[in-house]
Amino acid sequence: EVQILETGGGLVKPGGSLRLSCATSGFNFNDYFMNWVRQAPGKGLEWVAQIRNKNYNYATYYAESLEGRVTISRDDSKSSVYLQVSSLRAEDTAIYYCSTGWFAYWGQGTLVTVSS
Amino acid sequence: DVVMTQTPPSLSVAIGQSVSISCKSSQSLVYSDGKTYLHWLLQSPGRSPKRLIYQVSNLGSGVPDRFSGTGSQKDFTLKISRVEAEDLGVYYCAQTTHFPNTFGAGTKLELK
Numbered sequence: 017e018v019q020i021l022e023t024g025g026g027l028v029k030p031g032g033s034l035r036l037s038c039a040t041s042g043f044n045f046n047d048y049f050m051n052w053v054r055q056a057p058g059k060g061l062e063w064v065a066q067i068r069n070k071n072y073n074y075a076t077y078y079a080e081s082l083e084g085r086v087t088i089s090r091d092d093s094k095s096s097v098y099l100q101v102s103s104l105r106a107e108d109t110a111i112y113y114c115s116t117g118w119f120a121y122w123g124q125g126t127l128v129t130v131s132s
Numbered sequence: 133d134v135v136m137t138q139t140p141p142s143l144s145v146a147i148g149q150s151v152s153i154s155c156k157s158s159q160s161l162v163y164s165d166g167k168t169y170l171h172w173l174l175q176s177p178g179r180s181p182k183r184l185i186y187q188v189s190n191l192g193s194g195v196p197d198r199f200s201g202t203g204s205q206k207d208f209t210l211k212i213s214r215v216e217a218e219d220l221g222v223y224y225c226a227q228t229t230h231f232p233n234t235f236g237a238g239t240k241l242e243l244k
Contacts, residue, residue: 051233053181061173061181061224063233077231080133113180118228119171120192122180 018042018121022114025126033102036126038114045095046070049117051087052099054110064112069099095118104130134159136225138236144244145215153239155208155225162205164230169228172201172210175238176221184223185210217243 024036036052049072052064065088068075076088089102097114111125135158145151148231161168172185183192185201199212212219220243225236 024210060173060222060238061226063235066233079232100210115181118169119173119181119183119188120186120225122182124180 017030020116020123022112022123025112025128027129027131028104029132030130032067032070032104032130033100034104034128036099036101036112036114036128037105038097038099038123040095040097040114040121043116043121049078050088050090050118051099051115051119051125052086052097053113053119054108054114055113056107056110056129057109065099066117101128104128106130134161134227134230134234135236136234136236138223138225138239140239141237142240142242144242146244147215147217149215149244150211150213151241152179152214153210153223153225155203155210155236157206157208159230160205161208161227164240168204169209170203171226171228172199172200173224173226173235174219174221175224176218179221179223198221212241216240 019041021039036111051066066077067088085103090097109130113125114123137156139154161170168188170188175181184195185205189201200211202209222238222240224238
């Protein structure tokens with residue numbers, strides 16, 4: 017059974033930083049590209065970042081609106097992917113989902129709230 | 133960025149009815165490998181999204197064959213035959229051909 021668990025969300029002040037983690041099991045993590053997707057309250061889905069697998073030299077891609085403030089990384093030995101987000105703003109408030117390439121599998125999400 | 137335009141924004145349906153949702157992209161979604169990376173997702177109320185269809189017309193694992201996807205280039209359709217209560221929620225189309233990957237704004241399927 018595929019399991020994806022995001023952690024690391026919470027309440028953070030504007031200008032602060034967070035590191036989100038995504039632990040996976042039940043599929044061959046090394047074969048998959050991994051994405052972070054976010055959803056602001058009551059809004060639609062917004063792709064944030066992707067990291068490819070070893071075969072693609074772990075290439076990374078970012079949404080332009082977040083570029084420079086986010087870093088995606090992965091640890092294949094732990095079947096995990098991470099998202100470092102800095103200089104957080106109120107508009108970054110959202111549920112952050114971890115998803116595999118082509119959005120085959122999703123976690124339950126972790127809520128990030130940016131507020132003073 | 134590739135803009136994904138979904139219509140209608142909402143649909144009110146009776147159980148057993150068939151419905152279609154349209155998704156049009158601002159650019160062709162055919163990748164250099166000849167494949168089209170257009171997918172359909174369903175987000176049921178209070179749940180994470182779930183992929184229904186990948187690469188235009190391929191049914192995801194465990195997805196009932198009441199769901200079908202068609203289309204090419206820039207024009208795609210999701211059809212749901214014989215809607216069931218569990219089908220209610222917001223449907224999104226998504227493209228992974230181009231970066232940034234983008235989603236449609238969603239189509240909310242509600243009970244009549």
